[in-house]
Amino acid sequence: MTEPVVQIRDLHFAHGERVIFDGVDLDIAPGGITAIMGPSGTGKTTLLKLIGGQLRPLSGSIRVYGEEVTTLSRKGLYQLRKRMGMLFQSGALLTDIDVFENVAYPIREHTRLPKPLVRDLVLMKLQAVGLRGASTMMPSELSGGMARRVALARAIALDPSMVMYDEPFTGQDPISMGVLVKLIRELNDALGLTSIVVSHDVRETATIADYIYLLSQGKVVEHGKPEALQDSSLEWSRQFLEGRPDGPVAFHYPAPDFRDDLLRGGLLK
Amino acid sequence: MLNTLQNLGKATLGFFQRLGRGHLFLLQMFATIPGVLMRPRLVLTQLYTVGVLTLLIILVSGLFVGMVMGLQGYNTLVDFGAEDSLGVMVALSLVRELGPVVAALLFAGRAGSALTAEIGLMKATEQLSGMEMMAVDPVQRVIAPRFLASFISLPLLAAIFSAIGVYGGYFVGVDLLGVDEGAFWAQMQDKVDLHGDVYNGVIKSIVFGFVAGWIALFEGYDAVPTAAGVSRATTRTVVHTSLAVLGLDFVLTALMFGD
Numbered sequence: 218m219t220e221p222v223v224q225i226r227d228l229h230f231a232h233g234e235r236v237i238f239d240g241v242d243l244d245i246a247p248g249g250i251t252a253i254m255g256p257s258g259t260g261k262t263t264l265l266k267l268i269g270g271q272l273r274p275l276s277g278s279i280r281v282y283g284e285e286v287t288t289l290s291r292k293g294l295y296q297l298r299k300r301m302g303m304l305f306q307s308g309a310l311l312t313d314i315d316v317f318e319n320v321a322y323p324i325r326e327h328t329r330l331p332k333p334l335v336r337d338l339v340l341m342k343l344q345a346v347g348l349r350g351a352s353t354m355m356p357s358e359l360s361g362g363m364a365r366r367v368a369l370a371r372a373i374a375l376d377p378s379m380v381m382y383d384e385p386f387t388g389q390d391p392i393s394m395g396v397l398v399k400l401i402r403e404l405n406d407a408l409g410l411t412s413i414v415v416s417h418d419v420r421e422t423a424t425i426a427d428y429i430y431l432l433s434q435g436k437v438v439e440h441g442k443p444e445a446l447q448d449s450s451l452e453w454s455r456q457f458l459e460g461r462p463d464g465p466v467a468f469h470y471p472a473p474d475f476r477d478d479l480l481r482g483g484l485l486k
Numbered sequence: 487m488l489n490t491l492q493n494l495g496k497a498t499l500g501f502f503q504r505l506g507r508g509h510l511f512l513l514q515m516f517a518t519i520p521g522v523l524m525r526p527r528l529v530l531t532q533l534y535t536v537g538v539l540t541l542l543i544i545l546v547s548g549l550f551v552g553m554v555m556g557l558q559g560y561n562t563l564v565d566f567g568a569e570d571s572l573g574v575m576v577a578l579s580l581v582r583e584l585g586p587v588v589a590a591l592l593f594a595g596r597a598g599s600a601l602t603a604e605i606g607l608m609k610a611t612e613q614l615s616g617m618e619m620m621a622v623d624p625v626q627r628v629i630a631p632r633f634l635a636s637f638i639s640l641p642l643l644a645a646i647f648s649a650i651g652v653y654g655g656y657f658v659g660v661d662l663l664g665v666d667e668g669a670f671w672a673q674m675q676d677k678v679d680l681h682g683d684v685y686n687g688v689i690k691s692i693v694f695g696f697v698a699g700w701i702a703l704f705e706g707y708d709a710v711p712t713a714a715g716v717s718r719a720t721t722r723t724v725v726h727t728s729l730a731v732l733g734l735d736f737v738l739t740a741l742m743f744g745d
Contacts, residue, residue: 266615269618269619271619295623298618298620298621303616305612305615305616306612307611307612309611309613310613310616311613312608312611312613322620322622323620323621323622326621326622326627327621368616371620
């Protein structure tokens with residue numbers, strides 16, 4: 218088997234008292250789209266920030282392209298990040314410059330290319346996401362879906378070999394959802410990327426993912442190819458993937474007995 | 487009782503934690519300054535937003551403060567037949583105290599609050615995180631140029647404040663109330679000392695520029711990334727900068743003139 222791009226072993230992480238990851242093992246194979254799915258609040262975004270070295274784990278190892286992110290120096294980390302693109306849920310575009318300048322930003326910061334070349338590169342990236350015509354618009358004038366596409370153009374501006382997507386489909390209308398699904402798949406194949414998609418939009422993600430990890434309560438519940446997970450023997454996985462309201466994850470948040478609770482108010486005595 | 491003690495302890499710990507974070511932030515900022523100096527354009531754009539855009543309020547306030555000083559000073563001095571000393575009085579108060587202090591307070595309200603809100607919102611909308619993931623250091627690219635701009639522009643603004651204030655005093659004293667023009671300027675020239683008065687005023691405004699920039703940027707960088715968090719941080723910037731400026735003014739005055 219080829220060396221994984223990201224290799225996580227026995228990862229532990231907590232926000233204050235709250236344990237987020239309790240021994241997670243995970244491998245991201247090169248060249249494909251790996252989806253990391255799980256209910257809200259499972260720490261999917263946190264996982265991306267750990268891979269990008271923005272957060273440090275309590276213990277465990279995270280290797281990206283063979284480099285141990287957890288102990289990497291700041292300089293090494295910045296070198297490594299030039300090989301990663303990340304698409305934030307909000308887009309995270311710089312609001313005081315226009316679309317063109319946003320996409321040009323990483324190119325200008327990290328290279329000394331002549332102006333005409335920068336212009337061509339930016340237009341190529343914008344063409345790839347279908348927004349060359351919007352290059353003079355300001356981020357505040359863009360719809361949510363367009364902002365995400367611009368952010369995607371920016372994420373691939375330095376031709377990274379890996380792109381991380383944080384909830385790319387959340388809050389999108391069906392058309393921009395379809396556009397994003399298509400873009401993620403096509404960019405991955407055309408540019409030979411390794412993609413990590415963090416999402417809880419099961420249907421969209423399952424159509425493009427080559428491999429899926431299901432996370433819940435700080436652990437990997439199950440992982441495998443999408444088809445294999447559809448026929449999972451685990452009740453939890455089936456509930457999550459089919460979106461059933463009740464099952465191992467109960468509809469009711471743990472609470473004292475309903476009848477007792479009502480009686481305590483005194484009205485029914 | 488135990489609860490009060492617990493809260494007090496928590497507040498004290500929180501205070502020292504913030505103080506520590508603030509100093510680490512300052513060190514982090516210092517470390518990036520050589521890199522920023524290699525790209526003076528970054529500082530120049532900030533000099534415009536931080537300095538030039540604050541100019542109007544400084545000019546107007548300076549003029550009015552000078553005019554009030556001219557009026558009040560004249561009314562007091564005329565009783566002793568000393569209205570010829572109006573020029574000295576106005577110039578000394580402005581150069582030593584009012585110029586640096588009032589300019590710093592106005593700066594905190596106009597530029598400091600804007601800096602905090604801008605950085606806080608950039609944090610809340612993940613723009614700073616986004617830069618980090620693009621391997622761009624936000625402290626170097628966003629924070630340090632703004633710090634340098636505050637540090638450079640406040641002394642200049644304070645000098646402009648004092649200069650326009652003197653003209654305000656001149657307008658009211660000489661043009662309106664009839665103080666002798668020659669005496670106004672001659673006494674000022676005679677009694678205002680370049681080293682003892684002007685330089686000390688400049689040193690004050692340099693210190694205030696440092697503190698105002700540091701507080702505003704730290705509050706923005708350390709803000710809770712929500713609407714309420716950014717609004718609290720902006721308020722804190724104005725309050726803390728004002729208190730720090732007034733407190734430091736006393737310390738500096740005691741050191742400079744307290745012999």
